[in-house]
Amino acid sequence: MQTEKVRAHIVNWLKDYVTNSRTKGFVVGVSGGVDSAVVSTLCAQTGLPTLCVEMPIHQSQDQVARAQKHIKALKKTHANVTDIQVDLTQVFEQFRSAVPHVKEDSPTLHLSLANTRARFRMSTLYYFAGMHNFLVAGTGNKVEDFGVGFYTKYGDGGVDLSPIADLMKSEVYNLAREMDVIDEIVQAAPTDGLFGDSRSDEDQIGASYDELEWAMKQVEKGKTEEDFEGRDKEVFRIYTSRHKANKHKMVPIPVCEIPLHLK
Missing domain, CATH: 3.40.50.620 (HUPs)
Incomplete structure (x- = not known):
């Protein structure tokens, strides 16, 4: 950079x-x-x-x-x-x-x-x-x-x-x-x-930011969990599971659109 x-x-x-x-x-x-x-x-x-x-x-x-x-x-x-x-x-x-x-x-x-x-x-x-x-x-x-x-x-x-x-x-x-x-x-x-205690982000997430950056780049390359093993597989799983669970934070608020024929 x-x-x-x-x-x-x-x-x-x-x-x-x-x-x-x-x-x-x-x-x-x-x-x-x-x-x-x-x-x-x-x-x-x-x-x-x-x-x-x-x-x-x-x-x-x-x-x-x-x-x-x-x-x-x-x-x-x-x-x-x-x-x-x-x-x-x-x-x-x-x-x-x-x-x-x-x-x-x-x-x-x-x-x-x-x-x-x-x-x-x-x-x-x-x-x-x-x-x-x-x-x-x-x-x-x-x-x-x-x-x-x-x-x-x-x-x-x-x-x-x-x-x-x-x-x-x-x-x-x-x-x-x-x-x-x-x-x-x-x-x-x-x-x-x-x-209110000393827990770090890594303690909460289960992976370091360096590991999460690596996983994010692998997803961008189209990789899947099956492409890895050991710690790499674990980190990839942590990243993808958290991304899926928290997707609602990253997208616009869903709006229930009413069909015109109902208005």
Whole structure:
């Protein structure tokens, strides 16, 4: 990848989009991960107002520290960057106490509450976007958004534009290094931070991003599960099963079209 040219292309694309949409800037949720660090940096490099928002919900302290260190470094070099922290922990706990109780050890409960965290954050970002006439910049990469669907529908998937959604995770890391994103973020294990513990994306998915990129490319080549064995076969199965299960996130909302003769 021609990293510098890709960086410049995205920055120009972002500026053009703001101009054409008659908005004023960007709001980005910063989590302490590489994707949000890269997106917030790209937005900052447009020279347009960029608001970085931290939204902890029982967040691991190392994630909070990485996010704060990244924002501090970004503000030193970009006068157009501002930041705010909105602690949503109490809101989240009030929600938990308001909904019907189920078994605390239920896997569906933990997943539902994790997705609820992401949706609270989406609402918060759109609050600030509405206040300032900003656009919500998404932080999903190509593998997450169009490969395994590793994001929350109407949560971190609820955005106005996606600057890095055509980049593989490895390419996002290349951009991070090109733009001098802090080492702590580049070296940290990717995590969605939605469960309040140290589990990584790989722990949840069962495969690394490098493996998922490989599987995505094999699918594009028309390969099937029968073409592989061992770990390759397992990774290919993980990718295809998640892609199928999460396809509903990647396609437009289905509309029941009424035949003209019934209207």
